[in-house]
Amino acid sequence: MNPESVDSIANVVAVLKNRGFNFERRSNDGWIVLKGLLTAAGEVHPVLFSFDPKFIEIPRVRLLKVPSSLLPIAPHIDGNGGLCYIANGTVTLDICDPVGQTLACLERAENILEKIINNELIEDLEEEFFAYWNFGTFCISDVAPQPTLVLAFSIDISGSTWTILSDNIDRTSRLLMLAGHKSKPKPIPVYHLKTSTKARPRTDSWPPNDVKSILAWQGKLDSNCRKKIESSLLTAAKLAPTLVLFVINSPLMKYAFSVDFSSFKKNQRKSKFIDARSIYPLPITPHAVIRVDSEYITTRNIPNRVSLADKRIAIVGCGTIGGFLAEQLAKMGAGTGKGHLMLIDDDIMMPQNMGRHRLGIPSLFMNKADALFIEIGMQSPGVHIVSLPKKAQQVDLTGMDLVIDATGEESLGHWLANKLSPNIPLLTVWIDGPGVAVRGLIKSKADDACFRCLKEYERQKQLTSIVEELPKVTAGAGCEGLYVPFPAYVSSHAANLGAEMVLDWVNGITMKNLRTRITDSKYTLATSDCSPTTHPGCPLCRT
Structure with missing residues (x-):
């Protein structure tokens, strides 16, 4: 049955007529309006019952006379007598059964009205005041x-x-x-x-x-x-x-x-x-x-969890991972309160970067950290951001609550693991191979494995991302130089994983320090999320 057909509308009108409802008119928005009685608390109450001829929206019910016992204030009844009996978005109407759904709504309206008259829903009135x-x-x-x-x-x-x-x-x-x-x-x-x-x-x-x-x-x-x-x-x-x-x-x-x-x-x-x-x-x-305000925007979607407000967070690398990650951290409160979000990158936004970067044409030929500073500032003007168009080795990271390495550069990852104070947690987020997996590793305690520890494990065929051999694929030539190709969604996956780990960190959730997500279905996960300890052969942790 076509729910929008004349037959469907006629069938509903006929069924409602058997319930004592008579056709009145069509409303200005095309709804079918009928007049009849609802029975509640042993009494009858005249109402207008309107239904959507497309049977997509829930029917409307308006009391023609609000019972004196409900004056001057009653829950679920507005100033025009409108009865709120189902919250929008809480039910899915079956457009294939217009008669059944209409009768169900009518019965629901009677049930709610009876509860209102019996003072069973008085607290709901306060919840729905807005x-x-x-x-x-x-x-x-x-x-x-x-x-x-x-x-x-x-x-x-x-x-x-x-x-x-x-x-x-x-x-x-x-x-x-x-x-x-x-x-x-x-x-x-x-x-x-x-x-x-x-x-x-x-x-x-x-x-x-x-x-x-x-x-x-x-x-x-x-x-x-x-x-x-x-x-x-x-x-x-x-x-x-x-x-x-x-x-x-x-x-x-x-x-x-x-x-x-x-x-x-x-x-x-x-x-x-x-x-x-x-x-x-x-x-x-x-x-x-x-x-x-920033507090409302950043905490609304993470109820019962702590935001990144008041934290001093540095992201090293504002490239394909760091761009998406910085935006997510700002939306989770980084740079609000007494904290700040530091963006570190000495690289320039080039045309070849745009296929998988958060930034676009307006940022072309700008420093990536400065461009990201402008972009996030436009999206979240209440966020305190510091952009440093420098190499990480030139930046004083003392006093940070968290440092994130989003460069994907193994040598820099080793340098950061060695340079940072043991009291500063270091999160490394990277893409394995040509986008076959994304990984995150956080070192927040002395016995946690660092990024160099992981490489020592991998050399021994332990804690690898995939069961198969990691493929080596490069592209590019000439002035552009060689690069590892992978689609833009892989960058987003890596940023998502990083944001997930940061939120767990700030909430003190006992978490697996090493996490891996497969991004190419041709490959098999080798290492489930775990918490590796320092490798005895790691030259950084050993010293």
């Missing part, structure tokens, strides 16, 4: 942890007034400029208030659109917070602002709203005592507080 805060624009929050001072600004974006919270307006302005917003931020007064009550929407009058309605709503939630808002507004009224921002820090989230004072009369401002009722008609705009 969806009900019908914001007009965003409040962009670019604030570092434990800021000394947070200022507020307004900015015109596509004809709308957005608000901004920042503890470093230069950094935030750069972020906005990189995002394509060149308007100059204008300072505005801001009041930061705290409430111990979790935010919930009203079901009888929502969303608030003026000071009176915002105060009435807050009064239902937290009378002390309401008093603070009103008192702050009366103070602000004397300062002759055009716009005032309020940021409410609730237990689950921050939400904000701005008050437009442009209609407030001058003679009212000059009064010794301002009647609170005079500010009640002032319009307000709800704002969704959207965090863009």
